[in-house]
Amino acid sequence: MSKLYTFLKYFFITFWTVFVVAPFLWAVSTSFKDFQSVNSKVTYIPWLDFEPTLEGWRVLIKSPAKGGVDIVEPYFNSIFVTCTASLISIVLGTLAAYALSRFTFKAGFVRNNDITFFFISQRIMPPIVLSIPFFIFLSTIGLLDSLLGLVVVYIVLLMPIAVWIMVDFFNRVPKELDETALIDGCNPYQAFYKVVLPNSIPGLIVAGMFCIIFGWIDFFFAFILTFTEVQLLPVKVVALNSSITPWWSLSASALVSVAPLIIVAFIVERYLSKGNLSGALK
Amino acid sequence: MNLIGEKISYKPDEQFHLNDVSFNFKKGNLYTILGRTLSGKTTLLKTIAGLLNPDQGSISFEEKDFIKIPVWERNVAMVYQQFINYPHLNVYENITFPLEQRKLSPEQIKKDVDEALKTVGLVGFENRKIQELSGGQQQRVALARSLAKKAKILLLDEPLVNLDYKLREQLREEFKRIFSEGLSQDTILIYSTTDPQEVMELNGEVIVLDEGKVLQKGPAKEIFENPSNLKVAEISNDPPMNVLEGSKNSKNLNFENISLEIPNHFKNLEDRDYNFGIRASEIKLDENGEEFEIELAEISGSETLLHLKRGNSKIIALIEEVMNFKIHDKVKINFNANKFYAFSEDEKLVSSPYGGTNG
Numbered sequence: 001m002s003k004l005y006t007f008l009k010y011f012f013i014t015f016w017t018v019f020v021v022a023p024f025l026w027a028v029s030t031s032f033k034d035f036q037s038v039n040s041k042v043t044y045i046p047w048l049d050f051e052p053t054l055e056g057w058r059v060l061i062k063s064p065a066k067g068g069v070d071i072v073e074p075y076f077n078s079i080f081v082t083c084t085a086s087l088i089s090i091v092l093g094t095l096a097a098y099a100l101s102r103f104t105f106k107a108g109f110v111r112n113n114d115i116t117f118f119f120i121s122q123r124i125m126p127p128i129v130l131s132i133p134f135f136i137f138l139s140t141i142g143l144l145d146s147l148l149g150l151v152v153v154y155i156v157l158l159m160p161i162a163v164w165i166m167v168d169f170f171n172r173v174p175k176e177l178d179e180t181a182l183i184d185g186c187n188p189y190q191a192f193y194k195v196v197l198p199n200s201i202p203g204l205i206v207a208g209m210f211c212i213i214f215g216w217i218d219f220f221f222a223f224i225l226t227f228t229e230v231q232l233l234p235v236k237v238v239a240l241n242s243s244i245t246p247w248w249s250l251s252a253s254a255l256v257s258v259a260p261l262i263i264v265a266f267i268v269e270r271y272l273s274k275g276n277l278s279g280a281l282k
Numbered sequence: 283m284n285l286i287g288e289k290i291s292y293k294p295d296e297q298f299h300l301n302d303v304s305f306n307f308k309k310g311n312l313y314t315i316l317g318r319t320l321s322g323k324t325t326l327l328k329t330i331a332g333l334l335n336p337d338q339g340s341i342s343f344e345e346k347d348f349i350k351i352p353v354w355e356r357n358v359a360m361v362y363q364q365f366i367n368y369p370h371l372n373v374y375e376n377i378t379f380p381l382e383q384r385k386l387s388p389e390q391i392k393k394d395v396d397e398a399l400k401t402v403g404l405v406g407f408e409n410r411k412i413q414e415l416s417g418g419q420q421q422r423v424a425l426a427r428s429l430a431k432k433a434k435i436l437l438l439d440e441p442l443v444n445l446d447y448k449l450r451e452q453l454r455e456e457f458k459r460i461f462s463e464g465l466s467q468d469t470i471l472i473y474s475t476t477d478p479q480e481v482m483e484l485n486g487e488v489i490v491l492d493e494g495k496v497l498q499k500g501p502a503k504e505i506f507e508n509p510s511n512l513k514v515a516e517i518s519n520d521p522p523m524n525v526l527e528g529s530k531n532s533k534n535l536n537f538e539n540i541s542l543e544i545p546n547h548f549k550n551l552e553d554r555d556y557n558f559g560i561r562a563s564e565i566k567l568d569e570n571g572e573e574f575e576i577e578l579a580e581i582s583g584s585e586t587l588l589h590l591k592r593g594n595s596k597i598i599a600l601i602e603e604v605m606n607f608k609i610h611d612k613v614k615i616n617f618n619a620n621k622f623y624a625f626s627e628d629e630k631l632v633s634s635p636y637g638g639t640n641g
Contacts, residue, residue: 176364179328181368182353183358184379184380185354185357187352
């Protein structure tokens with residue numbers, strides 16, 4: 001019985017690992033191929049099956065004038081928009097979440113839970129519903145096709161995630177911890193940043209990670225709200241796919257697109273396993 | 283120079299959490315607040331700390347209006363029943379936190395913290411993380427933080443309730459020592475608990491609280507010997523005092539078809555109906571006694587608690603040895619009539635074996 005269990009366990013772990021890793025390996029090998037090696041027959045092993053070339057990678061940094069696609073600028077645009085929007089969302093979202101978790105709001109029939117739901121409801125709507133209002137809004141204030149406009153829109157998209165995660169997190173931090181800080185001589189602001197915030201690092205990391213992921217992978221709004229002045233990475237990558245699909249540079253750009261998320265995942269994983277609140281907050 | 287509360291009421295919803303509570307706490311004394319869960323003990327402590335503002339009434343300390351002073355400037359200390367410490371700080375930093383908040387000199391801080399660590403017996407644990415400590419040790423850290431502050435008002439909200447039996451006994455002993463050694467003469471110590479035994483052992487002034495109302499105030503011995511009404515008698519005894527509805531006539535005490543001789547302290551009572559009170563420990567097994575049916579038998583430590591029934595009366599007897607009984611068996615028991623309390627039908631104390639009356 002236990003042997004069968006062990007076998008099944010390792011079988012599925014292996015199966016899943018292959019399932020996840022194989023496309024990556026395929027993309028890595030494809031990015032070093034040329035037209036011939038992709039289109040003539042199936043090739044696997046570099047130097048034996050095909051002659052590796054850096055052409056797929058070079059195209060990404062060459063300027064369009066020299067026949068390249070230049071994803072460097074969109075890359076930094078994406079980093080800027082994602083990081084700025086995530087940071088602002090986390091700061092505002094954390095403050096909002098703390099207020100929703102600790103204070104009681106009453107406005108007519110509206111209570112704390114209704115306000116929290118209102119935040120989350122922004123994510124329930126399909127994005128297409130929001131696209132026209134956002135387009136009109138940005139064109140009215142003159143921020144269409146600009147980095148600032150994208151940051152504004154991404155804050156609207158990311159802050160609900162931050163609020164949602166942090167409300168849940170703060171609800172699990174006992175109120176008595178804030179009260180103890182007050183009794184020990186902190187005013188409410190000091191209690192928040194000296195006691196509550198340092199104990200909320202795991203929550204902040206999770207919220208930050210989700211914001212970065214959702215901001216980074218967004219294609220829809222980046223596509224609709226920008227034209228020529230500003231382009232984000234996902235739009236540029238998709239634009240690579242023209243009448244002849246350049247599989248080699250498409251693979252290379254896909255790899256550089258996911259790289260930041262993989263790095264974030266590795267850093268976050270280390271922090272998450274370290275930070276836990278058990279014991280002290282029983 | 284006392285901490286004085288006058289007619290404090292707090293009613294955040296339909297029910298009173300505090301109802302017309304008044305007190306006068308003097309420096310250098312220990313006060314215990316005895317009451318069941320949800321009786322308003324925590325609310326009262328939080329009101330004194332300043333975490334809650336009463337709807338009515340006033341609190342003054344050192345002749346200043348305490349309610350106008352925000353929590354963080356009141357210089358009180360509080361230990362919660364949950365073990366509340368700062369999880370991101372180690373033991374030493376936890377204790378220094380309030381002192382640094384008050385911007386004391388580093389030498390002063392070091393001196394105060396070392397003293398507090400010594401008092402609670404945590405020397406050598408300075409660099410431990412809070413999460414690595416046991417429940418009892420975590421509560422000691424919380425106590426050390428409160429002691430190191432040298433606050434003029436020290437509030438302890440059921441500090442032992444979440445600890446296991448053994449540790450509770452041990453820490454209770456230590457508390458008595460800490461309270462007598464580690465506190466200065468101008469500290470007011472307020473300790474809330476549900477456990478009558480804790481109240482007796484700490485032996486301070488007691489306030490019995492129920493449904494937000496003060497039922498009785500007085501020294502621990504007085505509360506135990508002469509509970510002013512049935513409610514207090516129930517709250518201040520564990521297991522609660524047994525109540526038997528009965529009557530007195532010129533010859534006997536009668537209840538549930540049992541007749542007892544009139545004890546001396548009942549001699550002057552009017553002949554009428556009473557609620558008789560008797561402690562569980564004053565009921566003994568006796569071959570020649572009265573027959574009761576066993577509803578439940580619990581063994582706790584070296585004692586056996588017998589839940590007994592006869593007619594409409596249910597009582598609990600505390601037998602000081604471990605015995606096995608079968609449910610629905612009959613046992614014969616004997617009441618020590620000399621330890622009977624008499625309460626009037628409106629539940630006020632009429633006569634107590636210790637001589638107290640309440641009209």
